[in-house]
Amino acid sequence: LTGDDMTEFVNDKLFPYLKGFKNNTNNPKSIKYKIGAIFEYLDNKVVSGHTLREVLDIIDSLNFQSSDELFELSQIYEQLLKGMGSDGGNSGEFYTPRAVIKAMVDATSPQVGQTIYDGAIGSAGFLVEAFTYMTTPEKKKNYSATDWETLQSDTFYGMEKTSLGYVMGMMNLILHGIESPNVYKGNTLTENIRDIQEKDRHNIILANPPFGGKEKSQIQQNFPIQSNATELLFLQHFMKMLKLEGKASIIIPEGVLFQTNKAFSNVKQELLENYNVHTIVSLPAGVFLPYSGVKTNILFFDRKGATSNIWYYEVNPPYKLTKNKPIANEHFKEFIELFHNADKRGKGENDWTIGINDIKEYDISAKNPHKIVEIEHLAPKELLGKIKNNDTQINKLINEIEDLING
Structure with a gap:
């Protein structure tokens, strides 16, 4: 034909x-x-x-029965998704840089028997990376047939609102070897979170939900704390979807940390009082360029009691991030080392810890104390003297320039 x-x-x-x-x-x-x-x-x-x-x-x-060729095909598909994510078009909203995803997965350390959830899967990068983390050659050789069946059928869960995102995500999961992901097309925010029970919850939540959008009042009614800010509704959803002892790692816009209006304060109050917000990672500007220039953070919390201390880490690449110079795995190397070894923290310029009693009005956007420039406060008389001295120097330079011009 x-x-x-x-x-x-x-x-x-x-x-x-x-x-x-x-x-x-x-x-x-x-x-x-x-x-x-x-x-x-x-x-x-x-x-x-x-x-x-x-x-x-x-x-x-192509021989799709060959694991090597299937792996190559999955890598090609991943590169296509990456290209779509960096073209600045509509597809960019579905792609999260793999270096960011890998750091989040490494920090949460998913294990067989746990369920992993993403309420806005996009291209399914978080679920794919979690599967990759759990199926290294060393780990696979210790899995029983039951373990493998659990991985395939009862581990990965998610939702995606858009048709394009759903298709891209499902294809990505299947090509990477997850034959039966529990992923469905639908708007996560249409679920009334008051109806969520423990049996509906998950051990690990990994997500980069949409932010900057506005939701109608009909959607807002599904949440105890109503807001038209999409990011605030997703945060409430993820809090409610986390199992007891569960771990969450979610990308949020920086505004969530410092905004203190009623809705934002109320959500953060519940978060700090009922969940352990133990880590906040400040991502550098340009992580999501060219699709979005919004400054973002990774919020880590677990359902193990209230927050007592928050450890902050600031990712500082040695160059300005651009489309052609994206964030890379090595930029998270120190963070991963310190995340898993708390005794090594507080010795460099990229990390610091804040006690819950030092947080005012639920503003958790703590600035890096190592980068705060000390301001010299002068007495009024001394300040006036410096101003006069500056004026004298300026007048002297002006006179020299006039002499040069006039010959």
């Missing part, structure tokens, strides 16, 4: 057949059901049947 015959076959027979997998399969955890769920939101965009033929011939030459 080629030309118009190929186009007709793909549009009228192949895609409808694949979309039907979801309705013709009783098991929502099966790979067949997942494929049907993906094609439910896809249409053929290749107009030329001849181009389709060429694409199919290339795909036919």
Whole structure:
């Protein structure tokens, strides 16, 4: 088949057949059901049947049964997602730099038997990285058949509002070897968090939810503390979705830390009093360029009692971040070392600790004390003398310039 015959076959027979997998399969955890769920939101965009033929011939030459070739395909797909994330277009909202994701996963250290949740999966980078972390060769050799089945079917959970994000995320998960992720298309914020019970909660939450958006009053009613700020609603959702003893690592805009209006203060009050906010990582400007220039932080908290001390770490790359010079794994090396070795903290210029009693009005945006420039306070008479001296120097320079001009 080629030309118009190929186009007709793909549009009228192949895609409808694949979309039907979801309705013709009783098991929502099966790979067949997942494929049907993906094609439910896809249409053929290749107009030329001849181009389709060429694409199919290339795909036919690949051996998807080979783990090496499947790995290579997943890496190619990952690079495509990265390219889409850095093009500055609409797709950028779904991509989080992998160095940031890896640091968050390394810090939370997911284990088999735990459930991992992302309420706004985008391209599913957090779930994929968690799977990679849990399936290193050394770890895999110790897994039983039951452990492997748990990893495949009962570990990874998520939601995604947009069709594009859902398709990209599901494809990414399947290509990386997670055949049965519990990921569904839907708006996370439509769930009334008052209805969430312990059985619905998860051990680990990893997320970079949308921020800067505004939600209507109908959505806001699902939350005890109402706000039209998307980031504040997602934070409440994640707090409610965390199991007892669970761990969360969430990217938030810096405004969440310092804003002290009623809604922000109330959410942070609940967060500090009912959860242990133990770490806040300040990310450098430009992490999400060119899609977003908003300054962001990583908020780490667990459900193990109230907050007593917050450890702050400031990531400082040796160069200004740009599209072509993005953040890299080595920029988080010191953070990971200090995160897992608390006795080594407080000896450099990138980290510091603040006690809960030093936090006022729930403003948790503590500045790096190592970078605060001391201001010299002079007596009025002394200050006036310095001003007069500066004026004298300026007048002297002006006279010299006039002499040069006049010859």
